[in-house]
Amino acid sequence: MSGQADRHWQEGERAVASGNLAMARRAYAAALAEAPRHVPSLLGMSQVAGRLGSHREALAATMAAFHASPQAAPLLFGLARRLRHFNEYEALCECLAHPRFAADAPAQAMAEAAVMLSSIGANSQARALVEKAIQKAPGHAASHYVRGNLRAFAGEFELADEDYARGLTLDPRLFQCSWMRAGLRTQTATSNHVDLLRRQLRSATPGGMGEVYLQYALHKELHDLGDYAEAWIALEKGNAIKRSLVKFDAGESERLLAGLAELCDRTFCTSGGQASQGATPIFIVGMYRSGTTLLERILAGHDEVADAGETYAFAEQMRRATDHATSGPLDGELLRRARECDYAAVGRGYADASRWLSRGKGWFTEKLPANFLLMGFIAKAVPSARFLHMQRDPMDTCFSNLRTLFSDAAAYSYRQDELVGYYKGYRRLMDHWRDVLPGRMLDVDYRKLVLEPEVQARRIADFCGLDYRPAMVEVQREGGDVATASVAQVRGGISTQRREAWRPYEAWLGPMIEGLRDPCCQTSN
Incomplete structure (x- = not known):
């Protein structure tokens, strides 16, 4: 490393610590002028450019750091965080597979890295890494927690319980x-x-x-x-x-949904990119807790379908095309910039991402429920995409949202009035998509799916261009990972008993019950 580059990098670090991002950017640029492959400065530039609002510049710096092939565990860890931020899944897996990372990184970094890998569905690699972390530091509580999660996702509930108990023994406040x-x-x-x-x-x-x-x-x-x-x-x-x-503004959310419907008319949605996708993406959309995990598990029973899980792969392509980072799938600024977006480039970028998501199969599922917000953009950029809209009884759906602790998603779900307001907006937007995307979306009713799984699975397969496979309805089968709040239920097989959990709480759910009487909330099929 160039000594002069190191000095400029240190200046940049001090400037970041003092909050002077413009000065930090100049210092990192000076370091890179001395040594263009100076990984610490590339990572610093990525962080600063992102905070200054330049998503593409931040991405370019991250990928330059990746191609510089760092060897030290701290740099590999910092790079992995940036690759995860930009949804660069294949590069992330390669970065964390470097032998120096597992050999030299502390257990805490290895546990965090395992979480990154698990979040993109790379659970085998995540498990191998966390096992090494526990071998290295058997008393590291967070590693047991992470391994417990991975075991739970795989249906190994007794082993998961042992890990959680061990984690609490090591750290009673975990x-x-x-x-x-x-x-x-x-x-x-x-x-x-x-x-x-x-x-x-x-x-x-x-x-x-x-x-x-x-x-x-x-x-x-x-x-x-x-x-x-x-x-x-x-x-x-x-x-x-x-x-x-959490931050949630009901008025802003309502304006966002209305703005989507105004922009994404039928003409907009049907004139866009024609990039060859290779594999066909099947977007499973709807509200959280509506049965989307069960639907993905059914599709994953088909030998020609890869289950990619809940990814932000398409949302990331929109961020790159608009040069704007969002914390979720969409915000008002991205919507404004989306009017002048290059959707052919979005389609090409998503085609690149889909090669990893599909894992060599002809179809793959994208099960981020909130992708219902992006359906107009997806339809425009990826004409081959199929949409499956999972619908469940409004009270069952909303109460399940209310009693689920989400990580960074569903900020609307912690107050009955806000939850009902969001649900109404979601239903109106789905009605809009039905109107402007005729034939592109199949409504799937949760109750019918659990009462007549084979009939509905055949209907779903036909819509997706697949031949039906009997294994599709064997959702309790071994293999595969389920990394959502529905893991225990799905592993128990298809059940008709999971309805009206809200009934015992009826006396306290007045705002929800009253709000969902609105005709717009009734299930369409």
Whole structure:
């Protein structure tokens, strides 16, 4: 490394620490003028350019760092974080497969890297890495938590429970373990963690995420035990704290949905890119907790379909085309820039990404429910895309949202009024897509799917251009990973019993019940 480049890089780091991003950018540029493959400066430039609003410049710096082939574990870890930020899945896997990373990185970095890999569906690589982390540091609590999650995703619930218990033994304040283990099974009067959860709550920081994890876990376990009054109290507390920690503007959300419908008329949606995709993407869209995981599991039973899971691969192509980063699939600024977007370039970029997502198969699923926001852009850029819209009873869907603790998604779901308002906007937008995308979207009714799975699976396969396979309805089969809140339910097979969980809480759900009486909320099929 050039000594002069190092000095400029250090100047850039000091400028970042003081909040002077313009000065940091100049310092990193000076370092790169001395040594164009100076990885620390490339990573610094990526961070600063992104914070200054230049998504493409930040991406270019990240990819230059990747092609510079860093060898040191700290640089590999920093690079991996940036690659994950830009949804560069193949490069991320390659970066974290470098032997120096597993050999030299501390257990905490290895656990975080395993989470990155798991978030893109690279669970085998994630498991290998976290196993090495535990071998390196058996007392590292977070590594046991991560391994517990990976085991849960694979349906290894007893082993997952052991990891969560071990994580809590090593760090009694790692309350995520308590939250995750509550969902591994149905709790019983003779086997539950209610007393432990209540003791943990006394030690949790009031109003923090630790209390949120514990309140949601307590709600789940009390619900299993039929103590609905106490379960509701726990859910209300968890919802209130989580709502105070997230940003959601109902008015902005309403304007965004209206703006989408105004921009994406039939002419807009049918005149765009013609890039050959190679594999056919099947976008599973709808509300969270509407049965999208079950639908993906059915499709993944087909030997010609790869299940890519919940990715932001298409959203990333829109960010690159508009040179604007969003925290979710869409925001107002991206919508404004989308009017002048190069959709042929979006289609080409998505075709590149789909080679990794499809894993050599002819079809692949994209199961990010919130992609319903991007359907007009997807239809325009990827004419071969198929859309499956999963619909479930409005009360079942909304109550399930209300009692699910999301990570960074569904900020609308922690207050009944905001949840109902968002649901209404979603239904109006889906009506719009039906109108402007005739024949491109198939509505799939959750109740019909669980009552007559083979009939509906045949209908779904036909719409997607696939031949039906009997394995499609064997969702309890071994193999594959389910990395959503539905993991335990889906592993138990298709069930007709998962309806009206909200009934015991009817006395407290007045705003939701009243709001969902609106005719726009009724299921269409």
